[in-house]
Amino acid sequence: MSENKILIDNVTVEYRNGGSPRKPWSLFGKGRNCGSAGDDVRTVLHDINIEIKTGEFVSVLGHSGCGKSTLLKVIAGFVRPTRGAVLIDGKEVTKPQPDHVFVFQEGSLFPWLTIRENISLALRSVKDPREKEEKAAYYLELVGLENSHSQYPYMLSGGMRQRAEIARAIAAQPDILLMDEPFSALDYLTRLNLREEMLYLHVMLPKTTILFVTHDIDEALQLCNRLIIMSDPPSQVKCCRTIKAPHPRNLTDIELSDLRSHIYYHLGVHTAV
Secondary structure, eight states: OOOOEEEEEEEEEEEEETSOOGGGGGSSOOOOOOOOOOOOOEEEEEEEEEEEEOOOOOEEETTTTHHHHHHHHHHTTOOOSSEEEEEEEEEEEESOOTTTEEEEOOOOOOSSOOHHHHGGGGGGGOOHHHHHHHOOOOOOOOTTTTGGTTSOOGGSSSHHHHHHHHHHHTTTTSSSSEESSTTTSHHHHHHHHHHHHHHHHHHOOOEEEEEOOOOOHHHHHHHHHHEEEEOSSSBBBEEEEEEESSSOOOTTSSHHHHHHOOOOOOOSSSSOO
């Protein structure tokens, strides 16, 4: 059996003019790879091939609009590729799966539920009410929100809401965790704290495969086992590098410093300032 958890096989995603995906099943009897000659389409991802192993922490970097979020949505089953396929454990992804958790950039907590009730949604398999409450309290304490359990999302800061998102993701103990720039709107110190919590998460759930989209090069270097850089659209994999440095990482180390300069170069910044 292959050790690959996720296989992205020649995935191409095209969008019609106006932004809607060009879906293979909407081509009115034509072949899966065909469209009408007059279609005004934009290719976002073009022949993407990536293999990801079980338990890897992979960061995806690239300019805005290069298709990083689209790639995550294809893996999650929210978007069907125009061509190619995504296979997880050897099976083609055709729809979202309950053990694959997506943490959105804009957040997805239910505003009518308290923070503890939001966390409890990830504990549906726990039938005993007391056990469920204890587990929810444990995960809230893990991200430092034990004193905010009865509050509603609108009562919390952006950083605290993201902590709650992470707590819910941990509570679900997902097979695959997909994170789309979850820290982008947060202040610098909060980002640093959440980076630490992401590392704790990876230690707690060593078999969980994590894909983490970010614009922050230092964030990617500090967190991931492997780093993928996407080109501008039509986007392809421009560079893929494995990072073997142990955690915690010091970005002044020669290996990481050289890799940082290499990433800047691939992103078109020849002098990092």
